Amino acid sequence: MENYNDNSKIQNILIFRFIDKINSLIEKPINNFKNSPNKKTFKILDIGSSHGKNSVLFLDSILTNAQIKNKDAIEIYHCDQEINNFTELFFEVNKNENSYKNKWDIFSFAIGNSFLNQLMPSGSCDFIFSFNTFHWCNSKDGMFECKDGMLNIKDSSRRPGTVEYNKKRLSSIFTNRCEELKDNGVFVCNFLYYDPENEITSIGEQTFKNVKSVIRQMANENILSHEEVDNMVLPVTYYKQDEIDHAVELVESKGMKLLDTQIIHQAWNKDEVSKETFIGSIMAFSSYSIKSAIKGDSEKVNSTYKEIYKRLTKEYKEKPELFVFSLTFIHLIFRK
Numbered sequence: 001m002e003n004y005n006d007n008s009k010i011q012n013i014l015i016f017r018f019i020d021k022i023n024s025l026i027e028k029p030i031n032n033f034k035n036s037p038n039k040k041t042f043k044i045l046d047i048g049s050s051h052g053k054n055s056v057l058f059l060d061s062i063l064t065n066a067q068i069k070n071k072d073a074i075e076i077y078h079c080d081q082e083i084n085n086f087t088e089l090f091f092e093v094n095k096n097e098n099s100y101k102n103k104w105d106i107f108s109f110a111i112g113n114s115f116l117n118q119l120m121p122s123g124s125c126d127f128i129f130s131f132n133t134f135h136w137c138n139s140k141d142g143m144f145e146c147k148d149g150m151l152n153i154k155d156s157s158r159r160p161g162t163v164e165y166n167k168k169r170l171s172s173i174f175t176n177r178c179e180e181l182k183d184n185g186v187f188v189c190n191f192l193y194y195d196p197e198n199e200i201t202s203i204g205e206q207t208f209k210n211v212k213s214v215i216r217q218m219a220n221e222n223i224l225s226h227e228e229v230d231n232m233v234l235p236v237t238y239y240k241q242d243e244i245d246h247a248v249e250l251v252e253s254k255g256m257k258l259l260d261t262q263i264i265h266q267a268w269n270k271d272e273v274s275k276e277t278f279i280g281s282i283m284a285f286s287s288y289s290i291k292s293a294i295k296g297d298s299e300k301v302n303s304t305y306k307e308i309y310k311r312l313t314k315e316y317k318e319k320p321e322l323f324v325f326s327l328t329f330i331h332l333i334f335r336k
């Protein structure tokens, strides 16, 4: 993710749409912990922290609401992939005036590992949260070919095997969280959802075709090769209800109960991101996929990426109607 802290307002809105529900659920385990005579530490795991801004703001809300005190021994573990910029994360955690670091004596740690693995010792976590993350996949999984666009959403665009791929992934993600949670621990997450009945769900597919055609023009001008442009694909999967049901059923049999679920639509509204610019907010999560497809040294990669950014900004200014984006998310709350 590039410049993520300055370009993640929509993700922040998605998180805060559920804050009341999460606050009411998490209050009890925190109070139980505060009143327990033989307490050790209250461990919170944040999966997909990126550069930390939204994690810090979410944690501030949760911890303020639970009226925690310095004597409440809280540990926060931020996890992201090895390639995440953990320097940015620690600057945010240490310097943001709303950070728990600047309000309470809370200890923080970072984990560079995939959410497909177990991230913490069995039965150690009191609260796990993961926002806007579990739909991110590995482009090497062979599921994300997309020559005329960058994102496969619709049934007709889905690669064969997606149902099994999604079921397996989500089962592994949920099973590992179930293993990490203490009894009575809470796990909340949201991720991209595909509703075949609702056109809004797949509107982004066309937008990213429009993005790709701006980049394709650079291959027509021999600035990039067609192969490089073909490879610029977002490795994002949209989960369908029956795939989610499969994974939920599996973890319910292992002792983690689904308490609440909600589907929401959120327009990628340019007014919401006006401070950030629309293209900036889209590129914050696309830059890695675009840059990693460009061959050559870092100077060439950066200058070509800059040119792509410039062309997209120009196209957006001239034809904003081509860049309509909306997200459909499912939000889940579990207790073990």
Ligand SMILES: C[S@@+](CC[C@H](N)C(=O)[O-])C[C@H]1O[C@@H](n2cnc3c(N)ncnc32)[C@H](O)[C@@H]1O
Pocket: 001, 008, 011, 012, 015, 047, 048, 049, 050, 051, 054, 055, 079, 080, 081, 084, 113, 114, 115, 116, 130, 131, 132, 133, 136, 137, 285
């Ligand atoms: C859109 S950001 C979400 C950041 C923050 N949670 C929020 O809601 O604003 C998604 C994050 O997921 C991380 N991610 C992607 N695949 C991952 C994996 N397999 N394991 C851990 N983190 C992953 C990315 O590196 C990125 O930082």
